[in-house]
Amino acid sequence: MATEKKVTAIKNTPKHLLGIQNLSVLEAKEILNEAKSFIKLNRGSSKKLDVLRGKTQINLFFEPSTRTQSSFDLAGKRLGADVMTINMGNSALKKGETLIDTAMTLNAMHPDIIVIRHQDSGAPNLLSQKVNCTVINAGDGRREHPTQALLDALTIINRKGNIEGLKIAICGDILHSRVARSNIYLMNMLGAEVNVIAPKTLMPKGIDNLGVRSFTDMKKGLDGCDIVMMLRLQNERMQGSFLPSKREYYEFFGLTPEKLKFAKKDALLMHPGPMNRGVEIDTKLADDINVSLVKEQVELGVAVRMACLKLYCK
């Protein structure tokens, strides 16, 4: 491990973290290694570093977010950066300002990093072409959420020691999920075997070409899995008639202690949050500290984001 650490994959190469698809294995591992060092720091009493002192970080959120936004906020502050968060909501759109205009305005204030969350797939890519600072993708449309996948990987490594050779199931609304996509790329890259499980209406076309096996049956999909990642089912999906009802979804795709038995005995449960208890997950299971890694995911999220900010901000 020590020799691997010396290889600096990121510093001279990409300036932006737009998605796992653009990362090499080396870069992903470098971020994860860097993040490990921050776990301890975050648990200690003095959490402040000055790695990013004098740097300006702007969190540009076009979509509401609690955990990702606060996680990036804290991560920047703990590294000593000046952090500003802008919640665009719909206000900018109402004023008719385009993403490019907003980007140019902010760019004129000389930030060093822009962290962006946007409802349109590819928005961070567009932004990165127009500004001369680092762009970090905090979730775009249904395309990618790279820091979520990285924090999931770190959480798994923290518990299981390694990702290589593990069998991971991702279950739920795969069609609309950026978390699923980023995790598929990253877990594959790190040597895991990935199953995706969803009702047919929520399974994207061509998913098998992404290097996964797809299932519509929890029993088959969870068979032999070490990790079960549940995804949030958004309420709008009922209106679009993707599904008949929440009740039916829970019956076939909600994770219950009984269904979890299909996986390995020591299987662990993950969820990117926020959870819909009683829709995709049994409420007791969600709180079972022997099984659920949900709190750890949030905790390690800060460490992963600190690592990303540090490595990508020159």
Next chain:
Amino acid sequence: MKEKILTNVRIIDPSQKMDEIGNIVIDEKGKIKSIGKKSGTSKSAEKIDLKGLVAIPGLVDMKAFVGEPGFEYKENFRTLSQAALAGGVTSIVTMPNTKPVIDNVSMVDFIIRRGRDKAKVNLFPCASITRQMEGNQMTEFGLLKARGIIGFSDVNKTIQNSELMSRIMNYASDIDVLIMQHPEDYELAKNSCINQGEVATRLGLQGVSDIAEKIIIERDLSLLSEFPCRYHINQISSKNSLNVIKKNKSNGIKFSTGVSINNLSLNQNDIGEFRTFLKLSPPLRSEEDRLSLIEGIKNDLINVIVSDHIPEDEESKRLPFAQAATGSIGIETLLSLSLELYHNESLPLEKIIKCLTINPAKILKIDKGSLKEGSDADICIFDLEKPWVVKAEELKSKSKNTAIENRKLQGKVKMTLLQGEVVYSN
């Protein structure tokens, strides 16, 4: 005008099954006096030697958007006609999705006058099938036709209401007007901006299945068997649609079909990382679909190649993919990009030229797309071999949203004649 004679030129004119080296004599009125290897010469005529070049009828582009009125910042009659002539296109069917929409007689008079004053090409305006292209009430087909409307199209919109569509066909059949449909089911295509499949999944974009296209074609052709009228499918994009067309043609249903040069030359992988200039409707689909469309031309299931010229300003394209405007310019590169299909041995040259000249002219029932004696001397002269690279800033359109920036092409227009006058040369 003085008599002209074009000498030593390879003449390809599918309308008279001609492919030979010879001369073209143009009389004082700008009509073809004689053509071919036996064509005579005249001492008083102005001689233009075109050795090594190819002469074909001026192209007929069945689908182009001119920004006037309402979108002059995207394109106008002058810039469109310059782009067309530089691409060897001498006849253009213009789309009615202007602001206001061309859906009434007064608008027709306006665009015909404006086109006559500002453009140097033959313009054939379309009106919308329904008022405001809203898909509710048909426009005045008879009155509009009498004022010079060549055909009816709701451009990128589709008549969803089956009852209305049946009435449109029924009514149109009586007065012999051409109905051009853009086949797309709205519900299936809702919010989509790209073909459904792996590329859409990777980019995280809402995809549309080719069933959205197929289902409207199936419906329309069913209706057509009941209400035969002049019906043209504007553009198709998939193998599935082609199968429906094949089945109906063999059942004796009469209609015609077009395809955009983009769908013949590009596929969904060319979109790369969110290249909005390749956001098109119908969308670029798989390589398998592209190859099947080429087969469709070979088998005469597809009759027309169009540019689907849609100029868009930079602001409408510099947006996240889902929000960006749809369409690409292409009238100037229509011939060159089509010739790529000849150079890579996808299609015979004669077939390509047929789909760009006499076929659309026949569907439109216009006296164009042919160099027969007595017809207007609208001629496109090009160098079949000349290599060049597409550079957006060198194109004549007011908007620069080409889908094939930096593409290396072979074959370029040298000269364009309109009624015997040289209107473009380089």
